[in-house]
Amino acid sequence: MTARQGTTVNYKGLEVTPIGIARAQNVALLDCPPGSNTQRGNARAGEEFAVVSLSFKVTPAFKETIVKKPVLTDAAGQVYNTSVAIIDPGSQPEYQCSFPFRVPAGTRIASVQIDTATIDVSALDQK
Amino acid sequence: MEIDRRAFIASLGGTTAVSLMSSEAKADALEHWMEDQLDAQAAAAQGTQEKFPTVAELEAQIETRNYRRGTGNVFVNTRGNVKKLEPMPKNPTLQDFFRLRFAPANHVLQSATRALKTGMSEEIILACMLHDCAQALMKADHGWWGAQLFEPYIPEKSAFAIRYHQTLRFYADPDAGYEYPDLYYRIFGQDYTPPPHIEATYKMLRNHKWYIEPRMVTVNDLYAFDPNAKVSIEPFTDIIGRHFKQPKEGLGNDNSPSAHMWRTLANPDAPL
Numbered sequence: 091m092t093a094r095q096g097t098t099v100n101y102k103g104l105e106v107t108p109i110g111i112a113r114a115q116n117v118a119l120l121d122c123p124p125g126s127n128t129q130r131g132n133a134r135a136g137e138e139f140a141v142v143s144l145s146f147k148v149t150p151a152f153k154e155t156i157v158k159k160p161v162l163t164d165a166a167g168q169v170y171n172t173s174v175a176i177i178d179p180g181s182q183p184e185y186q187c188s189f190p191f192r193v194p195a196g197t198r199i200a201s202v203q204i205d206t207a208t209i210d211v212s213a214l215d216q217k
Numbered sequence: 218m219e220i221d222r223r224a225f226i227a228s229l230g231g232t233t234a235v236s237l238m239s240s241e242a243k244a245d246a247l248e249h250w251m252e253d254q255l256d257a258q259a260a261a262a263q264g265t266q267e268k269f270p271t272v273a274e275l276e277a278q279i280e281t282r283n284y285r286r287g288t289g290n291v292f293v294n295t296r297g298n299v300k301k302l303e304p305m306p307k308n309p310t311l312q313d314f315f316r317l318r319f320a321p322a323n324h325v326l327q328s329a330t331r332a333l334k335t336g337m338s339e340e341i342i343l344a345c346m347l348h349d350c351a352q353a354l355m356k357a358d359h360g361w362w363g364a365q366l367f368e369p370y371i372p373e374k375s376a377f378a379i380r381y382h383q384t385l386r387f388y389a390d391p392d393a394g395y396e397y398p399d400l401y402y403r404i405f406g407q408d409y410t411p412p413p414h415i416e417a418t419y420k421m422l423r424n425h426k427w428y429i430e431p432r433m434v435t436v437n438d439l440y441a442f443d444p445n446a447k448v449s450i451e452p453f454t455d456i457i458g459r460h461f462k463q464p465k466e467g468l469g470n471d472n473s474p475s476a477h478m479w480r481t482l483a484n485p486d487a488p489l
Binding site: 125128131156192 | 395397399400402
C-alpha cells in the first residue's frame with residue numbers, strides 16, 4: 091500500500107499520516123509514542139538528520155503487536171534506518187512522532203516505509 | 218523550580234523503591250533530577266545545542282573534587298557523608314542486590330524494558346538489565362568490570378554484550394539505530410577520542426559474529442533516560458530464572474571467580 095503526499099495510509103489498523111520533514115544536526119531521541127527521554131543524538135560532519143514527522147491514529151481494527159521501525163528511502167533509492175522504535179503503538183488513541191534518519195547533507199527524501207506500508211513524503215521535503 | 222512529584226518518584230522506580238532509599242539518597246536523587254530538568258529546559262528554550270566542555274576543561278576539574286569520577290556509587294556521596302547500608306540477606310540473590318545495592322536501577326530497567334518490548338532476545342534483555350550495575354562497584358571500565366561480575370552466572374552472549382557495550386557506545390551506527398549522544402560530549406568532552414585499546418576492540422567487534430549483542434545494549438541504553446518512565450524488575454523474573462544461575466549459597470558466598478566482587482558490594486565499608 092502506498093500513501094501519496096500528505097495522505098493517510100492504514101497499516102494493520104494504525105492510520106499513519108505524514109506531517110513534515112525537518113533538518114537538524116542534533117535531535118531529541120524519543121521513541122514513539124514519545125516519552126520524555128533526555129538524550130539527544132548528533133550528526134557527524136557532512137551529515138544531517140532528516141527528521142520525518144508522522145501522526146498516528148489507532149483504530150478499533152488495530153491489535154497490539156510489535157511494529158517494525160520505519161525506514162527511509164532517498165530519491166536515489168538508498169535506504170536509511172532510524173534509532174527510534176515504535177513501542178506500545180496502541181497505548182494512546184492518537185499521537186505524533188518524529189523519526190530522525192542520519193543522511194548525507196543535502197539528501198533528497200522520497201518515502202518512508204513501515205513494514206509493508208509506504209508513505210510518499212517527497213513533496214514535504216523542502217531541501 | 219516547580220517539582221513534578223509524581224514524575225520524580227517515577228524516575229526513581231516508584232514509591233516502593235523510594236521507601237527503600239535513605240534520606241541522603243533521596244536528597245541526592247532530587248538534586249540530580251532537578252539538574253537534569255534544568256538542563257533540558259535550558260536546551261529547549263535555546264533551541265540550539267548546548268556548549269559542551271573540552272577534554273582539557275574536564276581534566277582541570279579533577280583537583281576540585283575529593284573523589285575520583287571513576288569511583289563506584291556505593292563508595293562515594295558527592296554531596297555529603299555516606300550512610301549506613303542495609304545489610305544483605307544471608308544468601309543474597311540478584312534481586313536482593315537490585316533492591317539493596319543497585320537501587321533504584323531505573324536506567325537499566327528502562328533499557329531492559331525497551332529490549333523486551335521491541336522483541337529482542339532474552340540474552341540481550343538480560344544484558345540490558347545488567348549492563349551498568351557494576352557502576353555501583355566501579356564506574357571506570359564498567360563494561361569489563363560488569364562482565365567479570367556476572368560472567369559465572371549468565372549466558373556467554375550476555376556477558377559479551379555487557380563487556381563490549383562500553384566500547385561500542387563511542388561509535389555511531391545508524392544501520393543499527395545508534396547515534397552518538399550529547400551525554401558523552403558532556404561527560405568525556407566534545408573533543409574526546411577513545412584510547413587505542415578501545416579503537417582496537419572496536420575493530421575486533423565490527424567483524425565479530427556477536428557484534429549485534431553489545432550493539433543492541435548501546436541502542437537501548439540511549440533510550441533509557443526518561444525521568445518519567447515507570448519500570449520494575451517484575452517483568453524480568455522469568456528471564457532471570459531462566460538465564461541467571463543463582464548460587465544456593467548466595468552471591469558472594471559461592472566461591473565463584475567474582476564472589477569477592479559481590480562481597481565488596483555487600484560490605485563496601487570493610488576497611489581492608
